[in-house]
Amino acid sequence: QAQLVESGGGSVQAGGSLRLSCTASEYTDSSKCMAWFRQAPGKEREGVAAFNTALRSEHYADSMNGRFTISQDNAKNTLYLQMNSLKPEDTAVYYCAADSRLGPRIFCGLDNNNYNYWGQGTQVTVSS
Secondary structure (H helix, E strand, O other): OOOEEEEEEEEEEOOEEEEEEEEOOOOOOOOOOEEEEOOOOOOEEEEEEEEEEEOOOEOOOOOHOEEEEEEEEEOOOEEEEEEOOOOHHHHHEEEEEEOOOOOOOOOOOOHHOOOEEEOOEEEEEEEO
16 A cells, blocks of 8 residues: 555646645654655656645755745645646656654755655656
8 A cells, every 4th residue: 555645747838837746644644754856757856845744844946946835734644736837847757755754853855865655656747
C-alpha cells in the first residue's frame, strides 16, 4: 500500500495553472516535513518546495520565483502544490515526499536525502 499518492497532473498551455495533491497515509500523516520535487527529462531530480507541518512554514527553490505555493490542509493528510504561470520548462514528473523520522525540524529543506517516503509521481506537461 502506497504511503503517498500524487494526483492533479496533466497537460496545460504555457501560462496556465494546475494544483497537485498528495494524500498521506497513517504512516506519513504526522511527518515533520513534506515537500515537492520534480524531474525533467535528461535532468536530475530537483526540489521545488518544502513545508514544515508543525510550524506551517514554507521554503521554495529560487527558480520558482513566486509562481508556486505549497500548503497543507488542517487535518494534515493532504499536501498541495498550486502552480501558476506555468512555463514549458516546468514540464516534469512531480513527486511528493515526506520526512517521517523522529525528532524536531526547525527548517524543512530540499535535500532529497532527508525524505524517507516518496510517491510514484504525477506528470505535468506544459506546451508553448
